[in-house]
Amino acid sequence: MAGSSKQTLKLNLKIWRQEGPNEKGHFMEHKAEDISPDMSFLEMIDVVNQQLIKKGERPIEFDHDCREGICGMCSMVINGNPHGPEKATTTCQLHMRKxxxxxxxxxxxxxxxxxxxVRDLVVDRSSFDRVIESGGYISVNTGNAQDANTLPVRKENADLAFEAATCIGCGACVAACKNASASLFVSAKLAHLNLLPQGQVEAEDRVLNMVAQMDEEGFGACTNTGACSAACPKEIKLENIAKMNSSYAKAKMKSRS
Amino acid sequence: MSNRMSYFCSTIGRKQLIGLTGIGLSLFVLTHMLGNLLIFVGPEAYNKYSHALVSNPAIYIAEAGLLLIFVVHLLLASFINLKNRFSRPQKYAVASSGPKKTTWIQKTLWHQGIIILVFLILHLITFKFGTEYLVAYDGKEIRDIFILVRMAFEDPKYVIWYIFSLIILGLHLHHGLASSIKTLGFNHPKYEPKVNCIAKAYAWTVSIGFITQPLYFYFFYKG
Structure with missing residues (x-):
C-alpha cells in the first residue's frame, strides 16, 4: 500500500486472561507477528486473535466499538498506562508505530x-451508568429547538460545559487513579450539566445524588494527583473536581434532608 | 431518596475534613518552626519563649484543640486509605509511566503520615515530657529546654532520625497542602500554578526551618 511503512513488527505480549468474573486470572504470553506499524493497537490484537482462532484456542476478549476514538468502549491498560503511553488517545487510536x-x-x-x-480485558463499567442514572440528566422539558440566543449562555460557561461534555465515559480516569476514584468522570458530568441554564434547576440534587452513588459503587477518594486528567483521552481538566467538591459542600449545607 | 448520606460519611466530606485539619496542622508547624528559630538568638530568648507558652493558661485549650485536630486528621486519613485499598483489590502488574505516572510522593502520603506520628510520639517523649532542667533568669527559675535540645542533638543517631522525619514532613506537605486546597474547592486556572508554588515553598520552608536546628547544634554550636 502506498505510504505504508515497510517493516513489520514482532512483539511479545503478556496479556491478562481470565475465564469469568469469579475465576482466577493470570498472565499469558502471546506472540504478535507481522504487525504493520500502521495498525491500531486493537487491530494488532485482532491479528493475534485470528491466529489463536486458527489454532483452535480461545481468542482474547476485549471491549471495542467505534474504533475512531469517540465511543469510550476500548478499555485496557498498556504497560501500566490506561489507553497506552500517548496523551489524549484512546486505545483504538493508538498506533503500532509507537x-x-x-x-x-x-x-x-x-x-x-x-x-x-467480565473476561480477559473486558470489564463491567455499569457502575458509571448507575452514576449517570442518579443525576446525569435534566428533567426539564426543553421543547423544540429554539431560535439561537433566546436562552443566553455565557460564552465561557458554554465552552467549559462543552469541554466537560466531551467525556466519553471510558473509565480511564478510574483506571489511572491510584485510589480508583471516579471523581474526574463524575465532576465532568456535573460541569457539563450544571454550567448550563437547563441544568440549573436540579444542580444541587444532581451533585448530592451523583456523589452519593459514586461512593456507593465503591470508588476511592480523590488525592488530586492529576493522573486521571493525564490519562483522559479527552483531556478533561482536573479543575472540574475542585468545582464538584465545592458545590457538594455547598449543596450539603443548604440541603434540608 | 436514599442517596442522602451524611456529609461526614461521604468521601468528599471526609477528604475536606482531612484537608481542613491538615491546613490547621500546617499552620501549627509553621508557628512551631518560627518559635524554634529563637534558638539562634540564644538560650535565654528560647527558654523565655518556651516558658511564656507553657505558663499561659490558654495552653490547655490550645493543646486540646491541636490534639483533636490531629486525631481527626489521622483517623479520617486512615479510614480513607483503607477505603482506597478496597477500591482496587487487584493491583496492576506494571506501574504507570510517562505523563500518566503518579509520583511516589503522592502514593505514600499515608505512610509519610505514620512516620510523622511515630516521630511526634518520640518527639514529645524527648522534649515535652523529657528531663526538666532548670535555669534562673532575673531570679526566676524556669525550665531550661535549650539544654535539653542541645543534648538531644549531640547524638548523631537522633540527628539523622530528626532530619529524616522532617524531610518526610516536607514531602507530606509538598503534596498534601496543595491537594487540600483543591479538595476544599479551590482550583482556578489563573491562580493554581501560583497557589501550588506557594504551597510547596511553605512545605519546604517549614521542613528546612526545623532541620537547621540539629545541623546547627551538631556542626556549629560551641558551648
Missing part, C-alpha cells in the same frame, strides 16, 4: 472494585 520491533507489552484490564472483570 512501538519498536521486539518490544514486550503487558496488557491488563482496568482495575477497580467498581469495574469487575
Amino acid at each position: 512501538f519498536k520491533d521486539g518490544d514486550s507489552i503487558v496488557i491488563e484490564p482496568f482495575r477497580a472494585k467498581a469495574f469487575p472483570v
Whole structure:
C-alpha cells in the first residue's frame, strides 16, 4: 500500500486472561507477528486473535466499538498506562508505530472494585451508568429547538460545559487513579450539566445524588494527583473536581434532608 | 431518596475534613518552626519563649484543640486509605509511566503520615515530657529546654532520625497542602500554578526551618 511503512513488527505480549468474573486470572504470553506499524493497537490484537482462532484456542476478549476514538468502549491498560503511553488517545487510536520491533507489552484490564472483570480485558463499567442514572440528566422539558440566543449562555460557561461534555465515559480516569476514584468522570458530568441554564434547576440534587452513588459503587477518594486528567483521552481538566467538591459542600449545607 | 448520606460519611466530606485539619496542622508547624528559630538568638530568648507558652493558661485549650485536630486528621486519613485499598483489590502488574505516572510522593502520603506520628510520639517523649532542667533568669527559675535540645542533638543517631522525619514532613506537605486546597474547592486556572508554588515553598520552608536546628547544634554550636 502506498505510504505504508515497510517493516513489520514482532512483539511479545503478556496479556491478562481470565475465564469469568469469579475465576482466577493470570498472565499469558502471546506472540504478535507481522504487525504493520500502521495498525491500531486493537487491530494488532485482532491479528493475534485470528491466529489463536486458527489454532483452535480461545481468542482474547476485549471491549471495542467505534474504533475512531469517540465511543469510550476500548478499555485496557498498556504497560501500566490506561489507553497506552500517548496523551489524549484512546486505545483504538493508538498506533503500532509507537512501538519498536521486539518490544514486550503487558496488557491488563482496568482495575477497580467498581469495574469487575467480565473476561480477559473486558470489564463491567455499569457502575458509571448507575452514576449517570442518579443525576446525569435534566428533567426539564426543553421543547423544540429554539431560535439561537433566546436562552443566553455565557460564552465561557458554554465552552467549559462543552469541554466537560466531551467525556466519553471510558473509565480511564478510574483506571489511572491510584485510589480508583471516579471523581474526574463524575465532576465532568456535573460541569457539563450544571454550567448550563437547563441544568440549573436540579444542580444541587444532581451533585448530592451523583456523589452519593459514586461512593456507593465503591470508588476511592480523590488525592488530586492529576493522573486521571493525564490519562483522559479527552483531556478533561482536573479543575472540574475542585468545582464538584465545592458545590457538594455547598449543596450539603443548604440541603434540608 | 436514599442517596442522602451524611456529609461526614461521604468521601468528599471526609477528604475536606482531612484537608481542613491538615491546613490547621500546617499552620501549627509553621508557628512551631518560627518559635524554634529563637534558638539562634540564644538560650535565654528560647527558654523565655518556651516558658511564656507553657505558663499561659490558654495552653490547655490550645493543646486540646491541636490534639483533636490531629486525631481527626489521622483517623479520617486512615479510614480513607483503607477505603482506597478496597477500591482496587487487584493491583496492576506494571506501574504507570510517562505523563500518566503518579509520583511516589503522592502514593505514600499515608505512610509519610505514620512516620510523622511515630516521630511526634518520640518527639514529645524527648522534649515535652523529657528531663526538666532548670535555669534562673532575673531570679526566676524556669525550665531550661535549650539544654535539653542541645543534648538531644549531640547524638548523631537522633540527628539523622530528626532530619529524616522532617524531610518526610516536607514531602507530606509538598503534596498534601496543595491537594487540600483543591479538595476544599479551590482550583482556578489563573491562580493554581501560583497557589501550588506557594504551597510547596511553605512545605519546604517549614521542613528546612526545623532541620537547621540539629545541623546547627551538631556542626556549629560551641558551648
